[in-house]
Every structure is written in C-alpha cells, then in structure tokens.
Amino acid sequence: MSRYDVVIVGAGVTGCAIARELARGQRNIAVLEKNADICEGTSKANSGIVHAGYDAKEGTLKAKLNVRGNEMMEELSKKLDFPFRRNGSLVLCFNEEDLPKLEVLKDRGEKNGVKGIRILTPAEVWEMEPNITKDLAGALFAPTGGIVCPFGMTEAFAENASVNGVDFYFEKEVTSIEKTADGFKVICWNEIYETKAVINAAGVFADEIHNMVSDKKLKIVPRRGQYNLLDKKCGDFVDKTIFQLPSKLGKGILVTPTVHGNLLVGPTAEDLDDKTDTDTTAEGMSKVFKEAALSAPDINKKMVITSFSGLRAHFDESGPGDFLIEELDKAPGFFDVAGIESPGLSAAPAIGQYVAEMVNRRFPVPDRIGFVESRKGIPNMANASDEERESLIKQNPLFANVICRCEFVTEGEIVEAIDRPVGARTLDGIKRRTRAGMGRCQSGFCQPKVLEILERELNTDRGNVCKSGSGSEVLKGFTKEDSL
Numbered sequence: 090m091s092r093y094d095v096v097i098v099g100a101g102v103t104g105c106a107i108a109r110e111l112a113r114g115q116r117n118i119a120v121l122e123k124n125a126d127i128c129e130g131t132s133k134a135n136s137g138i139v140h141a142g143y144d145a146k147e148g149t150l151k152a153k154l155n156v157r158g159n160e161m162m163e164e165l166s167k168k169l170d171f172p173f174r175r176n177g178s179l180v181l182c183f184n185e186e187d188l189p190k191l192e193v194l195k196d197r198g199e200k201n202g203v204k205g206i207r208i209l210t211p212a213e214v215w216e217m218e219p220n221i222t223k224d225l226a227g228a229l230f231a232p233t234g235g236i237v238c239p240f241g242m243t244e245a246f247a248e249n250a251s252v253n254g255v256d257f258y259f260e261k262e263v264t265s266i267e268k269t270a271d272g273f274k275v276i277c278w279n280e281i282y283e284t285k286a287v288i289n290a291a292g293v294f295a296d297e298i299h300n301m302v303s304d305k306k307l308k309i310v311p312r313r314g315q316y317n318l319l320d321k322k323c324g325d326f327v328d329k330t331i332f333q334l335p336s337k338l339g340k341g342i343l344v345t346p347t348v349h350g351n352l353l354v355g356p357t358a359e360d361l362d363d364k365t366d367t368d369t370t371a372e373g374m375s376k377v378f379k380e381a382a383l384s385a386p387d388i389n390k391k392m393v394i395t396s397f398s399g400l401r402a403h404f405d406e407s408g409p410g411d412f413l414i415e416e417l418d419k420a421p422g423f424f425d426v427a428g429i430e431s432p433g434l435s436a437a438p439a440i441g442q443y444v445a446e447m448v449n450r451r452f453p454v455p456d457r458i459g460f461v462e463s464r465k466g467i468p469n470m471a472n473a474s475d476e477e478r479e480s481l482i483k484q485n486p487l488f489a490n491v492i493c494r495c496e497f498v499t500e501g502e503i504v505e506a507i508d509r510p511v512g513a514r515t516l517d518g519i520k521r522r523t524r525a526g527m528g529r530c531q532s533g534f535c536q537p538k539v540l541e542i543l544e545r546e547l548n549t550d551r552g553n554v555c556k557s558g559s560g561s562e563v564l565k566g567f568t569k570e571d572s573l
Contacts, residue, residue, distance in 0.1 A: 109255075128239070139175075144432070151411055178230075311400040404428045424447060426440065502523045
C-alpha cells in the first residue's frame, strides 16, 4: 500500500498541469494513468489551438480559465520550452444576415477580457489570408489566438512535475475508490493508494471516477472529432487559425497551420457511446473537406499524410454546460476536474492554478524549498543552427545519426526522450516527444530503427516493445525458426 497527500487520476494535459502546480507545496503527489504514457487520451488528438476566449459565455469557468490560460501561454512556453505561436484567429461569416452574430461574439469576447478583438471587412481578411473564400461577408479577428504543440505542453508539465517530486504510475486503471476516516483508498485492481485528496482529471472517464464516490451521478458523452493532417508543403496555405461561425456542436471545421509547419483540417463532432472509438471514417473525412472548402476552397486533398480522431469529454444534457471543477460536498477532499472539452487545452495552465488553489485552501502546506520553475526540452536537430548541431554532435555522436528522414530526427534525440523524467517507453511515446514518424512516410522508414533503440535502451526483448502499451506489441513472432 502506498500513501500520498494527493492522488491525481489522469495524466493528460490537465492532470499534468495540476501536478506541476501542486508540486509547489511540500506534499507527496502521485499521478495514476490507465494508459502506458502521458498524453494518451484527449490530449493527444486535438486541434492544438490556443483559443482567444470569445466563444465561451461570460461568467463561466470556460471563459475565465480560457482567457487566463491564453495569457499565461507565451511566458510558460519559454519557461518550459514547448512550441507555441501567437498567430491570431479569424471567425468567418459567409452571409450578410449572420453579421450580427459576429457582433455577439465580439461583445462576448470583450466582456471576457479578450484584447484587440475586432470585426474585419472581406477586403481586410483577404489581405491577411489570400486563400480564403471569396464568398465572405466579414470576419471576427482575434490577434491573441495561438497554436501550440499539445504533446510538447503535456510533456513539459509532466517532466517539470516529476523533477519537483511527483510520482507517475502508468497502466494503473482505477477500479474503485473507498472513503476512509482520513481520506480515500484509490484501488487499481490489486494495488491500493491511500491519500488525503483525489483529483479527478480522467477525461472522458471522469464521470466513472466521480460516480465511484458520489450519489449524484454524472454522464460524459464522448464526442469524436476527425481530422486530416496535410504535408508541410501546405503549411503556409493559411497563417491564422480559420474558424467558421460556431454551432451548438462546437466551433465547426477549422483550417489552421500547426506549430510544426503542417496544415490541419477538422474536426467533426459526433456523439458516441464507446469511449474508446477513435476510428476515422470515410464519411467523416469527406465531411471535413466538404465543410473546410466553405472557408478555403483550394485545399489540396492530395497532400494529406494522415487522418486521426480524438474524443472530447462532453457532458450530456443533465450536465452543468461548463467545466466542472469543484470539491464534492459529501466527499471532502475529492475534487472533480471534469467535462474539460474545448477550450480545455487553452485553459490547462489556468486550470492547474485554479485546482491547486482549491487544494491549498483545504490542505495548506508550506512552499516547496527549491521548486524548479523551468525545464529545457529535447534538443531539436531539425531546427538547430549549424553551430548548435556541431556542438550537440561533439557532446554525443548519436546526434549525427538520422533515424527519421522526414522530420530529421536523430538517434541522440530518441535516446534522450527515453532517458528523461517520465521518459518514453513506447513507439508512440517516442513519436510524440521527438516527431520520429510524424512525417510524410508516417513511420514507414524509421519505425524498425526506433524499435531497435527502445529494445537496447530499455534492455528488453524486441517482442516486448509496444506501440502504445500492453497488447500493442509490434512483433508477434518469427516467420521461420532460426536454422543455425
């Protein structure tokens, strides 16, 4: 049995942001994750958008934490060394009769504290974005909108939390939670974690964790969003993030550059029953391009290098219609952080602070002496200068051995991704941390080499190397017996 002051359920961007903020105090913290790595759920498959904050209704947690998270992002990206760019965003209006809806968004944004927001004429939009449709009545421009690497941000939070004493446990599915005189027993099959406080940051499974301790039941409906990712040759097709006027299902199909130079188109919005269904469909892919063409008709479909989907944690009709971040009255010490759908990625840094303040009020502790505020990311040979590359190779010759040709990722970067705090243990973990396999060939060339490096560095048999955790082993057996 392990004892902790705080147990966080979920190692997505929200759980990792909370872990980092709570680590500022002198407390023992554990993060339990049912998957084999951080960033395996909603956090790994989203738009990578830092929303400006004009969409959420004024007075809601979504509005407050979105704007605050946006304000924190630039400084935080420098301090924790993850990719972020404030590229601005546009909301397109295609019909004159809908122009008042832009005014509503502008007014809401101003009430939420969004800076610099204004309405543009079609001519002003085309000057910014020449590839935007000519069937345009106007647009809302938010200069504070941005784009971020969701993998890099989650990795940065997790690494910094780990350096400051947080323990991460993977493939630990919470099967039940029991109240005790001093707090809770969090049970993962045959393992027990005793704790004073539980933070429920379990994404689409947050309702199930909540329902283990509360008679007031929650229901989260997984909302699937399908995307198409295009080659870097299309990365400058637009500079801003291009939205359409939102509907009740979300912000619609967007077209955006990524911080890594690709073009991203999506997502759909499909409510499902299965919380593990991240399949893509022909119907979904067709819908993405059909609706994206309303914004930008000349997107080159032939440049798609991969399609993917993610699940958003959406409450059903009985839910609060907002982020649910609160301590349960009948289970003191249990904190829900549930229903964190869009703009959850944008709000994550602010959610971390908000939850830490709640926990500190309930369980005050002294500040941690020597808290480490910053972190340096994995060296990136693709973006390094000639002098930086030469220096890295002198320090470690493995930085001269290119493994992923598409993204120019070296063996040195992959080894470092394995050796770092909360390091990679799977092929997908390497992919998210280094981009090996993210390029045009989608691992066709580099995967066998990455597998060999994992085998060597983890000192394991290659048959144990997984794509994303137990049950996803890449090699299943020999095609023929060794005759030697």
